[in-house]
Amino acid sequence: MSNWIEVGQLEEIPKQGSRVIKTNDFNIAVFRTVNDEVFAVKDACPHKQGQLSQGIVHDKKVTCPLHNWTISLESGEALGPDEGCTNVFMAKVESGLVLIDLG
Amino acid sequence: MKEKLVMIGNGMAGMRTIEELLKIAPDMYDITVFGDEPYGNYNRILLSPVLAGEKTIDDIMLNTMDWYEENNIKLHAGKRVNEINRIARTVISEDGTVEEYDRLLIATGSKPFIIPVPGHDKDGVIAFRDINDVDIMLDATKNHKHATVIGGGLLGLEAANGMMQHGMKVTVVHLVDTLMERQMDSVSGKMLKNSLQEKGMDFRMEAQTAEITGNGRVSGIKFADGTSIETDLVVMAVGIRPNIELAQKAGLHCERGIVVNDTLQTYDPRIYSVGECVQHRGDTYGLVAPLFEMVKVCANHLAQMGIGLYEGSVTSTKLKVTGIDLFSAGDFIGDESTEEMVMQDATSGLYKKLVLKDNKLIGAVLYGDTKEGAWYFQLMRSGQDISDMRDKLLFGESHLGDSGHGGDHILTMSDDTEICGCNGVCKGDIVQAITSEGLFTLDEVRAHTKASASCGSCTGLVEQILESTLGSDYETPEAKPICQCTDHTHEEVREAIRERKLTSINDVRRSLNWKTQDGCPACRMSLNYYVQSAWHNEAQDDPQSRFINERAHANIQKDGRYSVIPRMWGGMTTPDELRAIANVAEKYEIKDVHLTGGQRIGLYGVEKEVLPKIWKDLNDAGMVSGHAYGKAMRTVKTCVGKQWCRFGTQDSTALGIKLEELTWASWMPHKFKLAVSGCPRNCAEATIKDFGVVCVDSGYELHIGGNGGIKVRATDLLCNVATEEVMEYCGAFIQYYREDAHYLERTAPWVERIGFSQIEDMIVKNEEKRKYYNKRFLEAQKISQVDPWKERATGGVAPHEFASIKVVSL
Incomplete structure (x- = not known):
């Protein structure tokens, strides 16, 4: 079941950056890439729960600020020799508005 | 439609080119590979350990048949190409297979030279080049007793050692009186011969083979002096010749090898060539490291990125005979224009010879203890001036005053020794990854194991493991690129x-x-x-x-909260400041208040969105950001100096405050710390700071390049000044460091890399330069000295950084 919610305007998220959506249980990081694609993942690195929203965004990846794990924003999976996965939420932009599917 | 790339020669250099190409331009070509041997690609250099029974064929496979399939590469294994038609742009193999090409890569390698003496074509006379030769030797060890190796070079000795491991009696025949004369001088050559004799190897030195005798199969060798020996197997290891027949037949210009330019193109620009078959600027190469340098450039040009030139290589050698440590590189013989440093200890079996020219290292031979080989090799390739370390050069890098990781010897470490403390990687993990994954470079080891991928302090150890595991295969990068996004340094x-x-x-x-x-x-x-x-x-x-810390102007902690550390100029504070800090701590329920190493007070466990509020309160009390989070000037540590101390010679506190006012809010390649001590007792620990001042009765001693971090390094004394010219020297030194050091390079390794005398020349001896750098520093500071806390607390800068975009209740 899908449950699309409005997050805000694309302009509110810096290019190559991220903003945080707070929920009761956990935070979701919404990312905007250099090419204005948007992605949303649970704001917790599979390694030590570092806040991915605070990482450096490059290509469709983010590097966690705590120990440099790099996470694919498309799959939520850790890249390279690291193994682990964080939850991914569907995200899209419609007429400048960012939406994510809380499922 | 994709262009067609055909490669002839399924060996290490060729396949490495294809791998590099796939990395940077994966979909550019349809790729076809022809190989003589009926296997995938294997690491030819590790054939010696296979012969010695230390490794198996499976261990040394680099690309299995499956790999070719997975990467959509058409492999013709076991098909020998016998014609290149440059007009039709086709390649034709013995069995009539025809493949068209848009670009062709010739990587036919070399073939062993067989001395054309009578009897050289008898059964039981072989070379040492491929898996087939190894199989014949291993077979012979089962059915025969005595083998002879002609050629006492690297490969010959490895072959002899391998067969000896299987219980054969082996004689090595060598034309001159020094073994491995292309890599060794006569002293180390003799030491090597003695060690091998002790292991049971026989030698016939200065012996010229005249005839190989026997009835159908070899049974003996006759020498030019009339003597002879009996033998059941002859292995010729007298050198290699570039395999150029095919290229010659196709009309490509060849001399000793296929002649290529700096972009690895032959005289036909559609045809590239790499590896042992090429001749570049007059040189041919028979070791793996230079081939890999060629490969990088060639792949780059095939991918049409058009950058990078191959400009030749300096090579080094390590003998892969267990129990014998030998390393040589560059010009280790020397001539009238060179000088040498020699250390010889026959009892311990140690020999070291370094050849120097114009204060640069140009060659080295190490016997018995080769752990410094990689370092010497690096010095040779970088062409670094060694005048500053002449007195310690011969003793190695670990004697350069490095009390951190110095002295660690990789060969004596057990497999469970932890190498990378950040990521918990042991020596055994790294060795395992290198051999099973076929890794050759530091980047590859990092990608597979994470060793040295965090703080980087174990990089040297990882490089040593690579070197000792791979021997001469190890690819020491001449100049390291910034990262994998570029080839530029x-x-x-x-x-x-x-x-x-x-x-x-x-x-x-x-x-x-x-x-x-x-x-x-x-x-x-x-x-x-x-x-x-x-x-x-x-x-x-x-x-x-x-990095987030510099974006948020606070230090991220392990739980995602932040720390706040206000500046305390020169380590001085006031009751008002302390009251403001106490108020903030209470108001925002800050759990931990801690005294930092830089004479300040840190508040820990602050939620990000609260940061601007705390900053405002602190700003209101006159405090500003302490930059405790950045690659920036951090603090100036001081003692109380002559104001209070009975030993103080100058007002160190006041000077510290002035220095902090001069340098605060400056971005640096890495963190940067200062200290001022009021007397030589040095209570402010100025001699482990990036810039330290020790006050003396006559003025100020200025110290640079100290570090109390991963590797402790005491400062070098830059100079003494009488007055507060200190400020000018400090500004100039900082600016020179800022404009010259690599990003993330602290002053300590920077001083060691460029040499102290270079800094002395620039800052002390050259007044004009000093003034120039100081002026640039002051200009930059005018722009940079804005309190980042104030900008964000009340100035409206980057509000998005400290607020969530939305709150949802689920």
Whole structure:
């Protein structure tokens, strides 16, 4: 079941950056890439729960600020020799508005 | 339609080119490979350990048949190409297979030279080149007793040692009186011969083979002096010749090898060539490391990226005979224009010879203890001036006053020794990854194991493991690129930024053909620093290319909360400041208040959105950001000096405050700390700071390049000054460091890399330069000295950084 919610305007998220959506249980990081694609993942690195929203965004990846794990924003999976996965939420932009599917 | 790339020769150099090409341009070509041998690609250099029974064929396979299939490469294994038709642009193999090409890569390698003496074609006379030769030797060890190796070079000795391991009696026949004379001088050659004799190897030195005798199969060798020996097997290991027949037949210009230019193109620009078959600037190569340097350039040009030139290689050698440590590189013989340093200890079996020219290391032979080989090799390749370390050079890097990791010897470490403390990687894990995954470079080891991928302090150890595991295969990068997004080094990038006036990260990436669209954290942070350091007036900061701490102006902690550390000028504070800190701690329920190592007070466990509020309260009490989070000037530590101390010679506290006022809010390649001590008792520990002042009765001693971090390093004394010229020296030193050091290079390794005398020349001896750098520092500071806390607490800068975009209840 899908449950699309409005997050805000694309302009509110810096290019190559991220903003945080707070929920009761956990935070979701919404990312905007250099090419204005948007992605949303649970704001917790599979390694030590570092806040991915605070990482450096490059290509469709983010590097966690705590120990440099790099996470694919498309799959939520850790890249390279690291193994682990964080939850991914569907995200899209419609007429400048960012939406994510809380499922 | 995709262009067709055909490669002839399924060996290490050729396949490495294909792998590099697949990495940078995966979909560019339809690729077809022809190979003589009926296998995938294997690591030919490790045939010696296979012969010695230390490794199996499976261990040394680099690309299995499956790999070719997975990468959509058509492999014709076991098909020998016998014609290249350059007009029709086709390649034809013995069995009539025809493949068309748009580009052709010839990597036919070399073939062993067989001395054309009578009897050289008898059964039981072989070379040492491929798996088949190894099989014949292993077979012989089962059915025969006595083998002879003709040629006492690297390969010959490895073959002899291998067969000896299987219980054969082996004689080595050598034409001159020094073994491995291309890699060894006569002293080390004799030491090697003695060790091998002790292991049971026989030698016939200065012996010229005249005839191989026997009835059908070999049974003996006759020498030119009339003597003879009996033998059941003859292995010829007298050298290799570039395999150029095919290229010659196709009309490509060949001399000793296939002649190529600096982009590895033959005289036919559609045809490239790499590896042992080529001749480049008059040289041919028979070791793996230079081939890999060629390969990088060739792959780059095949991918039409058009950057990189191959300009020849300096090579080093390590003998892969267990129990014998030998290393040689460069010109180790020398001539009238060179000088040498020698250390010889026959009892311990140690010999070291270094050859120097114009204060640069140009050659080295090490016997018995080779752990410094990689370091010497690096010195040779970088062409570093060694005048500053002459007295310690012979004793090695671990004697250069390095009390951190110095003295660690990789060979004596057990497999469960932890090498990378950040990621918990042991020596055994690294060795395992190198051999089973076929790794050759530091980057590859990092990608597979994470060893040295965090703080980097174990990089040297990982390089040593690579070197000792791979021997001469190890690819020491001549100059390391910034990251995998480019082939350019830090120096090249900085020079381009200056020369071409590049003022943004995007400009740099465009101008230097970056391989990735928006880079990676490593290059983004470096470039953001470099453009601003070169063009402080024009360059724009890119916050998204800064680490979170510098973006949020606070230090992220392990649970995602932050720390707040206000500046305390020169380590002095007041009741009002303390009251403000106490108030903030109570008001925002800050759990931990801690005294830092830099004479300040840290507040820990602050939620990010609260940061601007705390900053406002602290600003109101007159306090500003302490930059405890950045690659920046951190603190100036002081003692109370002559104001209070009975030993104090100068007012160290006041000087510390002035220095902090001069230098605060300056971005650096790495963190930067200062200290001022009021007397030589040095209570402020100025001699382990990046810039330290020790007050003496006559004035001030200025110290540079100290570090209390990963590797402890005491400072070098830069000079003494009588008055408060201290400020000018400090500004100049900082600016020179800022404009010269690599990003993330602290002053300690920087001083060691460029040499102390270089800094002394620039800052002490050359007044004009000193004034120039100081002036640039002051100009940059005018722009930079703005309190980042105030900008964010009340100035409306980057509000998005401290607020969530939405709150949802689920």
